[in-house]
Amino acid sequence: MRVLAYEARRLSGLRSTWIVLATVLLCDAAVAALLARQVSSGPLTVAAAVRSVTAAVPLLPLPIAAIGAGVLGALSYGHEVRHPGLAASQVGYLRRVRLLFGKVVVVGALSALLAVVTVLVDAVVTRLALGPAVDASQVFARGALTGGGRLPVALAVFAVLAVAAGGAGVLTASLTRSASAGILLLCALPVLLEAGLALFLRQTGTARADAADEVLPLQYGFDWVRAGSGPAVGGPLDLADPALLAVLASPAVLLVLVCLVAQLRRRAL
Amino acid sequence: MIQITGLTKVYRRGRPPALLDLTLDVRPGLVTALLGPEESGKSTALRLMLDLERGQGVTLFGGRTYRGLRRPEREVGVVLPTVGGMAGHPGRTARGHLRMLAAAAGVPTGRADELLEQTRLAAVAGHRLRVFSPGMNRRLILAGALLGAPGTLVLDAPTEGLSPRNIEWFHSFLRSFAVAGGTVLVTTRTPQEAAQLADRVATLEQGRLVADQPVADFRRTRLRPEVSVRGPQMARLADLLLGQGALVRRDGAVGLAVSGIGRTEIGELAYRHGILLHELAERVVEQPAPRAVLPASSGRSGQVQLHKARTASDGSQPAPTVPGPQAAPGPHGTPGPQPVASPPAAPIPHAAQSPEPARARQAVLTAPAAPAAPVVPVAQAVQAPQAPLGTQSRVPDVLLTETQHLAPLEPLSPTQALPVMQAPPGSVPSSLPPSPLPPSLAPSLSAPLSPAQQVPQGRQAPEPGYALRAAFAGAVGTNLATATASATTSATATTTASAAGTAGTAAVGAAATGTVSTGTASGASALSGAGAHARPSDPATPAPVVGPDHRSE
Numbered sequence: 004m005r006v007l008a009y010e011a012r013r014l015s016g017l018r019s020t021w022i023v024l025a026t027v028l029l030c031d032a033a034v035a036a037l038l039a040r041q042v043s044s045g046p047l048t049v050a051a052a053v054r055s056v057t058a059a060v061p062l063l064p065l066p067i068a069a070i071g072a073g074v075l076g077a078l079s080y081g082h083e084v085r086h087p088g089l090a091a092s093q094v095g096y097l098r099r100v101r102l103l104f105g106k107v108v109v110v111g112a113l114s115a116l117l118a119v120v121t122v123l124v125d126a127v128v129t130r131l132a133l134g135p136a137v138d139a140s141q142v143f144a145r146g147a148l149t150g151g152g153r154l155p156v157a158l159a160v161f162a163v164l165a166v167a168a169g170g171a172g173v174l175t176a177s178l179t180r181s182a183s184a185g186i187l188l189l190c191a192l193p194v195l196l197e198a199g200l201a202l203f204l205r206q207t208g209t210a211r212a213d214a215a216d217e218v219l220p221l222q223y224g225f226d227w228v229r230a231g232s233g234p235a236v237g238g239p240l241d242l243a244d245p246a247l248l249a250v251l252a253s254p255a256v257l258l259v260l261v262c263l264v265a266q267l268r269r270r271a272l
Numbered sequence: 273m274i275q276i277t278g279l280t281k282v283y284r285r286g287r288p289p290a291l292l293d294l295t296l297d298v299r300p301g302l303v304t305a306l307l308g309p310e311e312s313g314k315s316t317a318l319r320l321m322l323d324l325e326r327g328q329g330v331t332l333f334g335g336r337t338y339r340g341l342r343r344p345e346r347e348v349g350v351v352l353p354t355v356g357g358m359a360g361h362p363g364r365t366a367r368g369h370l371r372m373l374a375a376a377a378g379v380p381t382g383r384a385d386e387l388l389e390q391t392r393l394a395a396v397a398g399h400r401l402r403v404f405s406p407g408m409n410r411r412l413i414l415a416g417a418l419l420g421a422p423g424t425l426v427l428d429a430p431t432e433g434l435s436p437r438n439i440e441w442f443h444s445f446l447r448s449f450a451v452a453g454g455t456v457l458v459t460t461r462t463p464q465e466a467a468q469l470a471d472r473v474a475t476l477e478q479g480r481l482v483a484d485q486p487v488a489d490f491r492r493t494r495l496r497p498e499v500s501v502r503g504p505q506m507a508r509l510a511d512l513l514l515g516q517g518a519l520v521r522r523d524g525a526v527g528l529a530v531s532g533i534g535r536t537e538i539g540e541l542a543y544r545h546g547i548l549l550h551e552l553a554e555r556v557v558e559q560p561a562p563r564a565v566l567p568a569s570s571g572r573s574g575q576v577q578l579h580k581a582r583t584a585s586d587g588s589q590p591a592p593t594v595p596g597p598q599a600a601p602g603p604h605g606t607p608g609p610q611p612v613a614s615p616p617a618a619p620i621p622h623a624a625q626s627p628e629p630a631r632a633r634q635a636v637l638t639a640p641a642a643p644a645a646p647v648v649p650v651a652q653a654v655q656a657p658q659a660p661l662g663t664q665s666r667v668p669d670v671l672l673t674e675t676q677h678l679a680p681l682e683p684l685s686p687t688q689a690l691p692v693m694q695a696p697p698g699s700v701p702s703s704l705p706p707s708p709l710p711p712s713l714a715p716s717l718s719a720p721l722s723p724a725q726q727v728p729q730g731r732q733a734p735e736p737g738y739a740l741r742a743a744f745a746g747a748v749g750t751n752l753a754t755a756t757a758s759a760t761t762s763a764t765a766t767t768t769a770s771a772a773g774t775a776g777t778a779a780v781g782a783a784a785t786g787t788v789s790t791g792t793a794s795g796a797s798a799l800s801g802a803g804a805h806a807r808p809s810d811p812a813t814p815a816p817v818v819g820p821d822h823r824s825e
Contacts, residue, residue, distance in 0.1 A: 005375060005376060005377075005378045006376070008375040008376075009372060009373075009375040009376035011375075012368070012371060012372040012375050013372050016364050016365070016368035016369070016371075016372060017361060017363060017364065018363050019363070082361055085355060085361075086354075086355070086358065086360045086361040087354075088360060088369075088372060088373050088376060088416070089345055089350075089373060089376060089377070089416065089417075090324075090350075090352060090354075091322045091324065091338070091344065091348075091350035091352065092344045092345045092350075092376075092377075094322060094323045094324060094338060094339050095339050095344075270323065270324050270325065270326070271324065
């Protein structure tokens with residue numbers, strides 16, 4: 004509990020936190036407006052709406068909000084390395100692990116909050132920026148979120164992605180002991196992971212890759228894998244599938260384990 | 273209570289250890305200073321104590337290691353040097369920083385404001401750390417360390433690079449913390465600060481604990497009050513002072529360092545004899561710590577072996593020539609101060625104290641690793657600092673230069689001025705600003721040139737090594753002439769000196785004059801008398817001097 008209070012105070016007392024958050028929201032709004040402008044006339048598809056609302060640009064390895072969360076996480080650890088508050092009291096292993104855990108939790112919570120605010124802001128921006136010829140009644144209907152379908156799943160995946168990126172930012176920075184190196188590593192992760200995971204899914208014979216393509220606002224490995232392996236036999240992505248969950252969760256668990264082992268060899272964060 | 277046992281750190285295999293077997297008890301209610309020059313292992317010791325580095329040895333804070341403490345920030349406050357001296361992130365305010373640390377330490381936020389008041393930072397609490405001065409940053413770090421109200425403080429160079437005002441604040445704070453029953457361990461580089469701040473001073477040198485003394489002993493053995501005198505007629509003043517029994521050492525071109533006599537007395541003496549003074553100031557001079565010599569069988573003494581030989585060689589010479597002011601030492605008596613604490617002084621092995629220095633020196637010259645080299649365990653060195661030994665072994669190059677500069681108005685080499693160490697404790701004056709005499713006090717006198725300046729510079733030994741050896745032999749001859757009056761030894765000394773150069777013969781001549789004039793005076797005073805009377809008795813002697821500008825040639 005003390006760790007959480009400390010981390011919350013640390014985050015809120017830094018100007019960089021607020022700068023990062025504001026930058027993320029501004030960029031999100033700009034990208035959402037741009038994407039909404041490009042939507043062709045006719046009814047608004049769910050995929051286009053998700054892309055616009057989450058501001059997922061194919062140029063970037065992660066949605067902007069997820070990148071912002073990762074930056075916050077990496078800075079959180081990097082500041083601890085450069086300006087240790089009570090350096091000597093972080094000698095014990097358990098204390099360091101506790102602090103790491105606290106950082107992941109606080110940054111994760113902040114990331115979830117950031118994702119929610121991003122979606123809200125971007126929805127407003129998209130709605131305002133859509134051209135008059137676009138029929139958005141299907142997506143912006145009253146029961147679009149509650150009534151099943153792809154949209155709530157995609158938004159939930161987006162939020163999970165942001166939270167995961169925040170936590171991964173903390174952990175990658177803890178591996179490299181540097182905020183910038185942690186951010187770079189974090190940006191490299193999805194490129195590697197996505198392709199690897201897609202390959203793995205194809206190897207296991209479950210052709211879910213193309214379905215994941217629609218849900219996840221990521222653009223890397225799926226296209227590449229599909230291009231190489233002929234037409235995909237698509238089925239709906241079942242997020243409750245334990246195999247899929249295990250595949251998605253394994254990199255995160257691996258990262259946590261590596262960080263815990265790395266902390267064993269250290270005397271300070 | 274901190275119990276430090278056997279802290280050892282070797283950074284690289286084969287290298288001498290950065291810290292070797294540091295064992296020390298830090299008691300509550302006292303400020304303990306860990307004193308040592310740079311790279312002597314102070315910070316390493318602290319980091320090892322806090323388990324911030326891997327190494328050998330155990331440190332117990334109230335019976336537990338630092339890692340084993342349940343709430344370390346509630347029991348031990350730590351002030352370590354930080355990157356750039358910043359207390360925290362430069363963009364954070366002081367209050368925000370302390371509140372954050374308070375949250376980490378699990379103390380209420382009010383405690384942070386309280387500590388801001390206590391460290392005199394309340395007025396600037398809302399400002400960001402990037403505008404803080406080093407002193408403010410250091411005080412903020414201290415406030416952070418005090419958040420959990422610990423009973424123990426461990427500080428690494430807390431006053432380094434601070435203004436005098438901040439240093440004074442830190443000193444008074446740490447002293448009051450200790451008076452309130454706290455345990456304080458602080459490192460410092462300057463002996464003066466250690467003497468001011470600490471109740472107990474542990475001296476580290478090259479990773480070894482060479483002394484662990486109460487501050488009274490420390491002041492007595494490691495600090496030496498001196499009066500620095502400057503003026504145009506220092507030669508005359510030196511003669512007068514020597515007549516008064518003071519110990520005079522040359523200090524620069526036109527200065528004297530006088531010990532054994534007060535500042536006021538020097539001033540009065542100068543006034544009475546009409547000597548113009550430009551400066552008359554008290555100061556405190558550091559004495560090097562005695563060196564602990566490792567036993568040869570420890571396996572780590574490879575590097576120390578050299579020092580040991582040098583210790584034996586250098587320590588052997590002054591021993592007969594340095595009697596205490598009160599009494600000349602017996603044939604095996606210790607010339608250094610008598611130890612206060614038990615165990616009693618370790619008897620110096622005979623090689624280090626041989627009455628025939630020439631022989632000892634010969635032995636050392638031929639066999640650098642003398643088998644009879646003294647083995648002084650740390651504990652004994654701690655209890656009975658053999659100051660002449662330490663001085664000699666510590667600064668061989670200083671000895672060299674000083675001996676080269678042997679001048680007629682400097683009859684005592686600095687190593688022979690050691691009896692001053694027996695000045696009573698508490699006689700350490702605070703350093704005062706130089707107070708030049710008003711010119712009206714000094715009668716108008718034609719200021720003659722200092723004899724050192726009159727001396728032609730061409731007639732000295734061509735090589736510094738020779739000059740050193742010659743002067744050295746001269747000193748040896750002096751000792752022997754006064755002590756034993758043995759014709760053969762003085763003859764050998766004279767031959768050595770004449771073979772080496774003119775400086776040595778001059779010194780021997782001075783010694784002879786001194787013997788004649790002072791009669792039965794013993795040891796150092798005889799020697800000083802020799803130096804004192806040598807110059808006026810034979811002012812026409814053209815070049816008995818290795819001038820002060822010797823090395824420029």
